[in-house]
Amino acid sequence: MVLSKTMPIIKRHEKRSIDWWGSAVLLAGIILLLLALVWGGSTYAWDSTRIIGLFIFSAVMALTFLFIESKAKEPIISLDLFRNSIFSVSIVIMFITAMGMFGTIAYIPILVQGVIGRTATNSGPLLFPMMMEMVVSSTISGQIISRTGKYKILGIVGLSLATLGMYLLSIMNVDTKNAKVVRDMILIGADLGVTMPLFTIAVQNAFPHSRIGVVTAPTQFFRSIGSTVGVAIMGSLMNNNLKTEM
Structure with missing residues (x-):
């Protein structure tokens, strides 16, 4: 309405x-x-x-x-957009970031339940710190960009946090405590809060105002495809490992 x-x-x-x-x-x-x-x-x-x-x-x-x-x-998707290096790099980064984000959301609760041994009631809330950190880091990075007009260093910092967070998640085992899971989720959330809006802004500013709709749509499309492919790949890896290890 x-x-x-x-x-x-x-x-x-x-x-x-x-x-x-x-x-x-x-x-x-x-x-x-x-x-x-x-x-x-x-x-x-x-x-x-x-x-x-x-x-x-x-x-x-x-x-x-x-x-x-x-x-x-x-x-x-207009193919001439890929001649712009900012557009091409941003598309790849958003695709990979979406893979990590939705893979984390889908499978971290399963890992916490199946490996660490927590209940479903305890595993679900472990995603909350990531979501809250996304809101906080998105707000802070937005203010920095609007006041300084610079975003490259924020992208580097965000992706570095994502790399560190994913590495820490990859070494979790049966002895991992809830506090460590929360720490790792905060790192992932900090990355997502910075990079998800940042690269959309970068792409929009790399083209004339008349093409904003044309360039924004592919960024959302590749982000959606990245999330779908990421969940499918991680699900396949998990199923294969379960068959061989159990």
Whole structure:
């Protein structure tokens, strides 16, 4: 109701085209990739014909998508954006960051329950420090950027914290205490609070105002794909390790 009253209505008289073929091929490629990652090592062996075929067809869909986008009148993702180094680097970083974020959210509670031996009631709240630190670090980094206009050093600091936090999470074992888990989650939250809005801002400032919508949409898309792929990969690794270690 609020949006219907406050959002302006933009009327366009020119006829716009929709990249239906690009949408269909992109969707098919993503589905094939996710199926390969989810089924590989659990339902089927990694070197099975089905899994190899899924990866091959996913790659074919990716190449087909690039070809379609290069010819489309109004492509889903304009390929000329990747000529800008800020855009390309930011896309890669947001993809990897999303993999780590959603992988952490999905599997840290499972690790705390299955390895450390805590209950579900105790494992869930361990994500709360990460969420709170995301809010705090996002607010602080936003103020720094707005007052100084500089963001490169913040990106370096944020990614360094993420690397340290992920390393500390990787060495957790049955003797790890809740305090150490909270510490690691705070480090991850500090990174996410800084980097998630920072690279979006960097991309938006690297292009003219008229292209803000065009450049912002791919950043959100690759972040979403990164989170999906990250959860699928980590789930596959966990299932494979459970089968071999138990």
